[in-house]
Amino acid sequence: MISEDNIQQFKTLIENAENIAVIPHRNPDGDAIGSALALWHILRRMGKNARVISPNEFPSFLHWLPGSEEIIAFESYPDDVKRILDRCDLVFTLDFNALHRAGDQMQLYLEQLQTKFIMIDHHQMPDDYAAVTFSDVNYGSTCELLYDILVTSGFNQYLDADSATCIYTGIVTDSGSFKFTKTTGHTHRVVADLIDYGVDNPQIHINLFNNNSYNQLQLLGRALNQLKITGNNKVAYTFLSQNDLNEFHYQKGDTEGIVNYGLSIEGIELAVIFIEQKQEGIIKISFRSQGDIDVNQFARTHFNGGGHINAAGGKSFHSLQQTIEDFETIINSEF
Numbered sequence: 128m129i130s131e132d133n134i135q136q137f138k139t140l141i142e143n144a145e146n147i148a149v150i151p152h153r154n155p156d157g158d159a160i161g162s163a164l165a166l167w168h169i170l171r172r173m174g175k176n177a178r179v180i181s182p183n184e185f186p187s188f189l190h191w192l193p194g195s196e197e198i199i200a201f202e203s204y205p206d207d208v209k210r211i212l213d214r215c216d217l218v219f220t221l222d223f224n225a226l227h228r229a230g231d232q233m234q235l236y237l238e239q240l241q242t243k244f245i246m247i248d249h250h251q252m253p254d255d256y257a258a259v260t261f262s263d264v265n266y267g268s269t270c271e272l273l274y275d276i277l278v279t280s281g282f283n284q285y286l287d288a289d290s291a292t293c294i295y296t297g298i299v300t301d302s303g304s305f306k307f308t309k310t311t312g313h314t315h316r317v318v319a320d321l322i323d324y325g326v327d328n329p330q331i332h333i334n335l336f337n338n339n340s341y342n343q344l345q346l347l348g349r350a351l352n353q354l355k356i357t358g359n360n361k362v363a364y365t366f367l368s369q370n371d372l373n374e375f376h377y378q379k380g381d382t383e384g385i386v387n388y389g390l391s392i393e394g395i396e397l398a399v400i401f402i403e404q405k406q407e408g409i410i411k412i413s414f415r416s417q418g419d420i421d422v423n424q425f426a427r428t429h430f431n432g433g434g435h436i437n438a439a440g441g442k443s444f445h446s447l448q449q450t451i452e453d454f455e456t457i458i459n460s461e462f
């Protein structure tokens with residue numbers, strides 16, 4: 128997927144550009160912010176005037192990443208971001224492949240730009256908006272794909288401990304600390320290279336995972352208490368109402384990873400969490416599976432979403448209770 132043609136265009140577009148925007152998806156995770164910041168470090172070292180523009184504010188568990196203080200959020204500073212985008216002669220979209228993943232308002236603004244786009248992403252079914260599309264679902268993370276692009280283009284000469292730290296972070300978070308199925312020998316060889324660039328790997332794990340607040344653990348406890356098993360003992364789901372979130376002073380990122388606990392029960396193949404978001408008027412749903420259950424397809428078919436085979440998300444516009452009833456009905460007919 129990293130064709131010679133793509134690499135040539137990638138290099139030419141960067142070399143000819145002066146002002147470059149680097150955009151992760153809305154509600155960015157470690158891979159989205161990690162890949163965006165890594166590329167930003169590289170571009171800065173090449174002498175480019177680059178900016179990371181996040182569609183909305185990014186979660187606090189990533190605030191320690193080098194360069195993260197320079198990120199500007201579209202939904203917090205729309206006018207400033209529009210001015211930056213108007214000046215850009217190249218736009219990168221990282222860890223997403225459809226402009227609606229930048230959120231409604233930012234999507235509209237991106238669609239009317241005349242600027243060339245470069246997509247670097249590992250999700251299924253990329254849209255066709257980019258002049259150069261690096262898209263490969265065989266990669267476990269956009270960060271690993273970015274690393275290979277940097278090596279192939281020779282731009283790895285600009286790697287340093289900071290950019291390597293950002294890439295390492297995306298690989299760790301998207302691979303579930305190197306345990307998901309797309310973690311290959313190549314993944315580990317990339318990680319070995321990154322450590323040689325000076326990445327402090329034990330500290331990164333502490334920064335990423337030993338940063339819970341007391342309230343966050345209490346919220347996790349509530350979700351575990353509300354866990355239900357269904358679908359011939361193959362499906363575990365839980366939910367958090369807006370009241371649950373309020374009770375434990377929910378902060379962005381607090382529900383990250385809760386869905387995975389369902390899968391840790393022996394025999395469970397599909398785990399789901401429903402999270403009520405009263406302000407947005409939706410129920411946000413996360414799906415995780417192991418084995419052959421394709422949650423990307425499940426989320427697309429039933430819940431306005433998508434993602435990967437074993438990790439996907441979606442949403443419902445019904446009430447929390449109705450959404451769970453709908454889900455039970457689907458499960459009863461499919462499991």
Ligand code: 5GP
Nearest residue numbers: 413414431432433434435438439440441442
């Ligand atoms: P999460 O459950 O952590 O929000 O998302 C899991 C995976 O599914 C991520 O790779 C994410 O990109 C994808 N995903 C989450 N929500 C949506 C959605 O609403 N639409 C699509 N197409 N993908 C989603």
Ligand code: MN
Nearest residue numbers: 158222269301
């Ligand atoms: Mn990713």
